[in-house]
Amino acid sequence: MSKLKELEALFTKGNITRREFLAQASALGLMAAVSPALLTTPAQAAAPKKGGRLRLGIAGGSTTDSLDPALFEDAFMQNVGWQLRNCLVEIDADGNPIPELAKSWESTPDASKWIFKLRKGVEFHNGKTLDAEDVVFSINHHRGKDSKSAAKGIVDPIKEIKADGKYSVVFTLEGGNADFPFIMSDYHLTIFPAGTANIAKDGIGTGGYTLVSFEPGVRALTKRNPNYWKEGRAHFDEVETIGIADTSARTNALKTGQIDFINRCDLKTVHLLKRVPGIQIIRVTGTRHYTMPMRTDTKPFDNNDVRLALKYAIDREQMLKLILCGYGSVGNDHPIAPSQRYHASELPQRTFDPDKAKFHMNKAGLEGHAFKLHTSDAAFGGAVDAAVLYKEHAAKAGIKIDVVQEPKDGYWSNVWLKKPWCTCYWSGRATEDWMFSTAYAADAKWNDTYWKHDRFNKLLKAARAEIDDKKRREMYVECQKIVRDEGGVVIPAFKDYVEAATSKLKFTKVAGNWEQDGQRCCERWWFA
Amino acid sequence: MDSLGTMVAKRVAFGLLTLIIISLLIFLGVELLPGDVAEAILGQSALPETVEAFRRELKLNLPPHIRYFTWLGDFFQGDFGTSLANGRPIADLIGWRFANTMFLATVAALIAVPVSIILGILAALYRNSLFDRIISMVTLSTISFPEFFVAYILIALLSVQLIIFPSISNINEQMSLLEKIHAIFLPCMTLTLVVVAHMMRQTRAAIINIMASPFIEMARLKGIKRMRIIVLHAFPNALSPVINVVAINLAYLVVGVVVVEVVFVYPGLGQLLVDSVSKRDIPVVQASGLIFASVYIGLNLLADVLSIISNPRLRNPR
Numbered sequence: 001m002s003k004l005k006e007l008e009a010l011f012t013k014g015n016i017t018r019r020e021f022l023a024q025a026s027a028l029g030l031m032a033a034v035s036p037a038l039l040t041t042p043a044q045a046a047a048p049k050k051g052g053r054l055r056l057g058i059a060g061g062s063t064t065d066s067l068d069p070a071l072f073e074d075a076f077m078q079n080v081g082w083q084l085r086n087c088l089v090e091i092d093a094d095g096n097p098i099p100e101l102a103k104s105w106e107s108t109p110d111a112s113k114w115i116f117k118l119r120k121g122v123e124f125h126n127g128k129t130l131d132a133e134d135v136v137f138s139i140n141h142h143r144g145k146d147s148k149s150a151a152k153g154i155v156d157p158i159k160e161i162k163a164d165g166k167y168s169v170v171f172t173l174e175g176g177n178a179d180f181p182f183i184m185s186d187y188h189l190t191i192f193p194a195g196t197a198n199i200a201k202d203g204i205g206t207g208g209y210t211l212v213s214f215e216p217g218v219r220a221l222t223k224r225n226p227n228y229w230k231e232g233r234a235h236f237d238e239v240e241t242i243g244i245a246d247t248s249a250r251t252n253a254l255k256t257g258q259i260d261f262i263n264r265c266d267l268k269t270v271h272l273l274k275r276v277p278g279i280q281i282i283r284v285t286g287t288r289h290y291t292m293p294m295r296t297d298t299k300p301f302d303n304n305d306v307r308l309a310l311k312y313a314i315d316r317e318q319m320l321k322l323i324l325c326g327y328g329s330v331g332n333d334h335p336i337a338p339s340q341r342y343h344a345s346e347l348p349q350r351t352f353d354p355d356k357a358k359f360h361m362n363k364a365g366l367e368g369h370a371f372k373l374h375t376s377d378a379a380f381g382g383a384v385d386a387a388v389l390y391k392e393h394a395a396k397a398g399i400k401i402d403v404v405q406e407p408k409d410g411y412w413s414n415v416w417l418k419k420p421w422c423t424c425y426w427s428g429r430a431t432e433d434w435m436f437s438t439a440y441a442a443d444a445k446w447n448d449t450y451w452k453h454d455r456f457n458k459l460l461k462a463a464r465a466e467i468d469d470k471k472r473r474e475m476y477v478e479c480q481k482i483v484r485d486e487g488g489v490v491i492p493a494f495k496d497y498v499e500a501a502t503s504k505l506k507f508t509k510v511a512g513n514w515e516q517d518g519q520r521c522c523e524r525w526w527f528a
Numbered sequence: 529m530d531s532l533g534t535m536v537a538k539r540v541a542f543g544l545l546t547l548i549i550i551s552l553l554i555f556l557g558v559e560l561l562p563g564d565v566a567e568a569i570l571g572q573s574a575l576p577e578t579v580e581a582f583r584r585e586l587k588l589n590l591p592p593h594i595r596y597f598t599w600l601g602d603f604f605q606g607d608f609g610t611s612l613a614n615g616r617p618i619a620d621l622i623g624w625r626f627a628n629t630m631f632l633a634t635v636a637a638l639i640a641v642p643v644s645i646i647l648g649i650l651a652a653l654y655r656n657s658l659f660d661r662i663i664s665m666v667t668l669s670t671i672s673f674p675e676f677f678v679a680y681i682l683i684a685l686l687s688v689q690l691i692i693f694p695s696i697s698n699i700n701e702q703m704s705l706l707e708k709i710h711a712i713f714l715p716c717m718t719l720t721l722v723v724v725a726h727m728m729r730q731t732r733a734a735i736i737n738i739m740a741s742p743f744i745e746m747a748r749l750k751g752i753k754r755m756r757i758i759v760l761h762a763f764p765n766a767l768s769p770v771i772n773v774v775a776i777n778l779a780y781l782v783v784g785v786v787v788v789e790v791v792f793v794y795p796g797l798g799q800l801l802v803d804s805v806s807k808r809d810i811p812v813v814q815a816s817g818l819i820f821a822s823v824y825i826g827l828n829l830l831a832d833v834l835s836i837i838s839n840p841r842l843r844n845p846r
Contacts, residue, residue, distance in 0.1 A: 057696075063621070063803040064569065064613030064812075071614075073571055148566070148582040150573035200615045216614055217803060218795045219698065242698055244793050248680065252695040253793070256687050259696075409806065410563030412572045424572075445575055 048506070048526040053238040056521075057250045057259040061243030063217035068200040069188045070142055070149035075263055076243055078187045078519045080220045083239055084125075085190035085205025088116055088135065089181045091430055091518055093509040095341065097181040101130065101191055101206065111176035111465045116184070118167040122229045124193050125203075125210045132163030137194035151188035153438070153445055176465030178472075179431040187519060208234025208523050217243045222522075235526035254279065254500055261501040263515050267325040273500055282499040283327065284512040287337040287428020287435075289494045290323075290380050292373065292390075296488040297450040298420045300366055304486055309360035310371070311490050313394040315352035319492040322389060323382045327498050331491035334480040335426060335435050338494070339512055342432050342476035347484060354397035361399055370400040371421060378411035379423040386492065387423060417448055424448060428494075430513055432476045433464050440483060449488030456482045504528050532836060536829070543825040547818055548600075554817045555596050558810050564588055565612045565808045586612050599811060609811040613804075618815050621800065626819060628699065629796035632712055633781035636719040640781075641774055644724040648731025648770075653758055655736060667725035679718045679791045686714060696793040715792040719785065723777045730773040734766035741765075768835040768842075775831035783820040 061076030072081055088102040099105075102116040122130040139161055142149035149155075160172040173180065183189075196202050203211030208230065209222035220241040228234050242259060244250045250262040251269070255276060265273060265281070274281050294301035294310070301307060316330040329338055332350055336343050361367050371394075375387040384405055391401040406415045406422075415422050429435040437444055441460055442452040456479055463475035483489070497515050507525045511518030517525065566582030567574055583589045590598075602609055608618040647667070651660045670678060687695040697711045738744060739762055747757050786798030797816050804812035836842045 062807065063800045064611065064807040064809055066614030068614075071569055073569065073573070145577070146581045146585070148570075148578050148585065150570050150578070152575055152578050153573065198615075215795070216616075217799070219700065242696075242793065244696065245799075246790050246793070249696055249791055249793050252683050252688060256691060256695045258694055407562065409561055410567060412574065413563050413567040416572065446572075 048232065048235050049528070050235050050526070051237050052235075052527040053240060054236040054261070054505075054522060054525070054527075055240045055242065055259040056516075057242050057244040057253050057262045058516075059243075059245055059247070059250065059262075059264045060515075061217040061241075061245070065216040066200045067203050067214065069190050069192075070147070070151065071200075072188055073150060075515050075519070076217070076220075076241065078514060079516055079522065080214070080222070080241055081187055081190055082207065082519050083209040083220075083222050083241075083522045084203045084207045084211055085192060086207055087186070087190055088118075088184040090520070091182070091185045091511065091513045093511040093518070095339065095430065095511075095513060097185060097430075100185075101135070102184070105181055107178075107180070109467070111178045111180065111467070112173045114171045114173070114180050115164070116169045116171070118169065119229070120167055122206050123227055124206055125225060126193065128193050130191070130206055131166045132169045133194045135169045135191055136161050136163050137196075138191045139189060141199070142188060149188060151186055154183055154186060154434075155189070175461070177433065178465060178467060179433045182430040182434060185430065187514070209236075209239055212238075219243065230523070233523045236522065239522045251500075254502070257502070260505055261499065261516075261521070263497075263499045265498045265500050267327050267498060270325075270327075270498055270500070278503050280501055280503045280505070282497075282501060282510055284497045284499075284510050285329065285337070285339050286495060286497045286512045286515075287340065287430075288497075289331055289335060289337065289426055289428060289491055290383070290386065291335070291424045291426060291448075292490040292492070293416075293422065293424055293448040294488040294490075295420045295448075295450050296452075300364065300369065300371075301420055301488060303364045303366075305360040305364035306366060307488055308485070309357045309364065309397070309399065310394070311350060312353045312357035312360065313397045313399050314390050314490060314492055315393045316350075316492050317352070318393070319386060319389060323386045324493055324495055327496040328493045329496075331493050332480075332484055333487065333489065333491050334483040335428070335439070335489075335491060336432055336476070336480055337428055340432060342473050344477040344480040346477065347481055350484065352393065357394070357397035357399060361397070367398060368400065370402050372402050372404050372419075374404045374406050374415050374419040374422040376406040376408050376411045376415065376423070378406075378408040379416075380425040380495075383423040390492075417446070427514075432479070433460070436460050436479060436483075437464070440487065451488045453482060453486060456486075532833065535836075536833060539829050539832070543822075543829065546825060547821055550821045551600070551603075551814055551818060552596070554814055555592075555599075555810065558805065558808060558813055559592055561805075561808065563808060565810075568807045569613060588612075595810075599814065603814075608815050611804075611809055611812050613807050613809045613812075618811055621812060622797065622815055622819065624701075625795060625797045625800055628794065629782060629785070629798070631708070632715060632719070632785065632794065632796060633778070635709065635712060636716045636723075636781050637778055639716060640720040640723050640777070641727065643720065644727035645731050645770065647724070648728045649735065649758055649763065651728065651732040652735035652739070652762075653755060655732075660732075663728070667721075667728050670721040671723075671725035675718060675722055675787045676791050678721050679714070679788060682714050682717055683791075698793050698795065712792075712794065715785075715788050715794055718788055718792075719781055723780060727770070727773055727777055731766070731770050734769045735762045738762040738765045764838070767838040771834045771838065772831050775827045779824045779827045782823045 058076045058079060060074035065077050069081055072078055086101050088100060089097045090100040092098045101119055101122060103119045105114060105116045107114045118132060139155060142151045142155045157174045158171055159174050162170045164170050190205060192199060192205055203214060208225055208228045210225050212221040212223055214220045223238045224234055224236065247266045251266060251273060253259045254262045270281060273279060294307060296302055311333055320326060320328055320330050332347060373387050375383050377383050387403045391403055394401045416424055426439060429438060439446045439448055440451060441447060442457045459475045459479050463472050466472040504527050505525055506528050507517060566579045570578060610617050611621055647663055651663055654660050683695045686693050693713045694711055697715055699708045699711050735758060744757060744762060747761050786802060789796045789798040801816040
């Protein structure tokens with residue numbers, strides 16, 4: 001019966017369609033047990049209601065956080081950032097770019113020049129009306145020589161930003177990029193008033209909530225912006241975002257009703273939390289994935305047979321089961337998630353195959369070589385366990401892996417991009433191009449495999465400016481195939497976002513581009 | 529009493545010297561850790577040029593000794609500086625958190641100190657009885673469990689099963705004193721359970737020690753009641769070791785509560801210190817480290833002064 005409960009919950013939340021629900025319930029032989037009320041009323045019929053104080057218990061905050069979007073790095077500030085401010089473009093629950101502060105956009109045919117038309121009459125919390133100067137100022141905050149922005153890498157391809165009149169902004173790019181609007185949805189690139197002097201302390205934006213108080217890593221309190229320009233959004237009177245680093249503390253606080261929502265559930269106990277009355281589990285397939293990049297410019301990883309041998313020597317199913325408790329999906333050695341537009345579902349899934357691993361290792365003439373895998377839980381929770389598990393799998397193929405545990409501190413500066421083989425994660429990007437050009441293109445600064453594949457780079461460049469959807473898909477499929485077969489990365493699994501909330505919280509389809517409904521839960525959700 | 533004054537002055541001077549040495553050690557310690565604030569904050573998204581810009585802006589490219597002495601100079605002028613990570617004045621970051629830490633420590637001390645001293649006296653009074661054994665066993669058990677375990681047990685019992693107290697103690701300035709005390713009840717209990725054993729056992733041992741002295745024998749021969757002997761004759765003479773152990777435990781209540789703060793999401797200094805170390809935010813680490821050190825030095829000094837006052841033999845040395 002618990003399976004039926006789960007199905008009902010999924011259906012009411014809109015995670016599965018009515019058809020899927022009926023099919024699965026019948027398959028269980030449980031149709032008689034289904035509450036008739038569930039099927040007669042369409043799911044989520046009730047219109048969003050206003051009011052209430054939403055209390056979020058969030059992991060991913062730090063007392064060193066700042067309101068400066070250039071320094072946003074984790075869940076707490078991503079969420080608070082979008083409570084206070086907006087981007088030019090928003091990503092909807094299906095992963096499509098939809099207008100936010102930009103009313104519309106268009107590009108030249110080669111996609112190298114983009115014109116964003118701004119919405120008129122949008123007011124900042126301080127009463128100033130949004131215009132093109134604010135956008136130029138906000139984006140320039142991340143550019144230039146003195147930028148210390150985490151988003152510098154993604155705004156680097158912008159050659160020039162110009163205001164064209166009061167409500168139009170022109171971006172000139174170094175090369176064509178058909179996905180540029182997606183870039184403008186990045187959580188760092190929120191818009192604040194031109195001339196803001198101390199952005200680190202100033203929470204003025206155009207967002208659905210205004211800042212009441214903010215104590216980094218501890219608590220942010222915001223209240224509804226009565227003047228919010230978006231129709232049918234931001235329903236809560238107040239939002240209290242509380243930083244709770246400890247998983248048990250988060251879970252207990254939710255169970256005892258002190259908060260309404262928690263992110264990052266403990267995967268080992270979430271099946272118990274599911275049984276608590278009045279609590280719903282929100283599970284979304286995301287784009288976050290775990291990777292093990294090998295430096296293809298360094299011996300012995302410059303030999304594709306070595307890379308293939310290591311790719312065949314990992315049991316992905318078991319990784320998924322043991323490291324993620326099943327909350328995810330297996331990877332296929334390329335970074336494009338199953339939920340993404342151009343995911344190559346036609347590529348056969350790579351499986352654990354000790355014989356093939358042995359074959360490729362012999363071909364490379366490196367049987368008996370000990371490979372050093374550098375790892376730390378800084379890469380992802382359970383990275384060290386994953387490496388040890390990998391070592392066991394590889395041993396079955398006669399491949400020796402030495403797990404080197406590195407300190408958590410400074411992992412990203414001293415190990416990643418430096419050691420020949422390490423563990424890493426990627427949050428995933430909204431588009432194929434964005435992901436590939438961040439970490440796989442030959443000239444990418446975060447090309448953590450130091451991989452330079454001519455055909456791949458040519459395809460990537462062509463696909464970026466390709467407008468024909470069918471051709472574009474073919475190109476991206478080939479890209480994924482090349483990364484899978486010749487790239488330098490082992491991708492064991494994609495991770496689901498698993499969150500929990502009181503069942504009083506209501507929402508429609510939950511987005512998977514970031515945690516917390518694409519970090520927009522405060523705008524999109526409401527209390528029943 | 530003059531010698532006491534000189535002693536205090538000397539100890540304060542040594543205390544200040546200790547603080548400077550501590551600040552140097554903290555600075556060196558954080559310098560030795562891999563990475564700096566720029567790399568720690570930018571993490572995976574760091575680019576060489578953004579890290580460089582970060583360092584330029586925060587003057588991290590200056591040599592370490594210059595940074596240390598600049599900081600020390602400002603510190604002596606009463607300027608704690610600003611956080612490297614988010615540019616907030618450190619006085620703002622630390623002030624209310626330190627008040628919170630002190631609040632929790634004070635409430636816990638107000639419960640723990642009287643309880644443990646009374647229990648210690650009772651244990652000495654009913655020495656080797658069933659009562660003595662039970663309280664020894666119980667308090668030693670609670671001190672032997674890790675704090676977070678005691679905390680989770682209390683949460684499971686008093687917050688999840690019986691919904692009496694909140695499981696997280698995220699107090700804020702809008703709450704009244706009573707609401708705050710209600711909110712911090714569980715962390716308070718946790719701390720009390722963790723420190724009672726130490727103080728209780730010391731009180732018991734000190735009193736039993738005194739009980740073997742001839743003057744107690746004398747009192748007993750005079751026919752005074754055992755309770756009266758312990759409270760009026762033995763306890764005042766046992767004060768010195770008790771004061772010392774109380775001081776150590778009070779210091780622990782202020783500086784050793786990081787784990788309890790994390791479990792109960794209590795906004796105190798501990799979490800700030802941990803986050804600042806992991807982000808290499810040296811000025812914040814320095815300021816919190818020095819506050820903790822001052823608490824230790826201050827309480828130890830106080831303990832010494834109090835034991836001298838309570839002991840005529842120390843008060844009038846030959």
